[in-house]
Amino acid sequence: MATSERVNENVGRRFDNGNEVLFCTHCNQELQGSSATYLSNLPRYEGPLSEAGPQVFADSSVFVDAPVVFRQYYCPGCFTVFHTEVVPS
Numbered sequence: 001m002a003t004s005e006r007v008n009e010n011v012g013r014r015f016d017n018g019n020e021v022l023f024c025t026h027c028n029q030e031l032q033g034s035s036a037t038y039l040s041n042l043p044r045y046e047g048p049l050s051e052a053g054p055q056v057f058a059d060s061s062v063f064v065d066a067p068v069v070f071r072q073y074y075c076p077g078c079f080t081v082f083h084t085e086v087v088p089s
């Protein structure tokens with residue numbers, strides 16, 4: 001019997017022969033890793049802070065010493081962005 005549940009808005013989980021299988025809730029693409037690790041297995045895009053949009057102040061050096069990067073993790077099947085962060089590079 002295949003039952004599934006949501007991990008979050010973008011990720012679902014089902015059990016296949018007792019093994020946790022994560023999938024995209026938008027396109028059913030299976031995702032690698034567990035609910036704790038799938039994010040680091042996703043394809044990701046990195047760019048300058050200026051690409052984060054006008055709500056993010058582009059010159060981070062005013063606030064922090066370390067260089068920072070705008071990063072997005074997305075579904076390998078439908079390219080829906082699952083997570084966006086601004087982090088030290």
Ligand SMILES: [Zn+2]
Pocket residue numbers: 024025026027028029075076077078079080
């Ligand atoms: Zn997808």
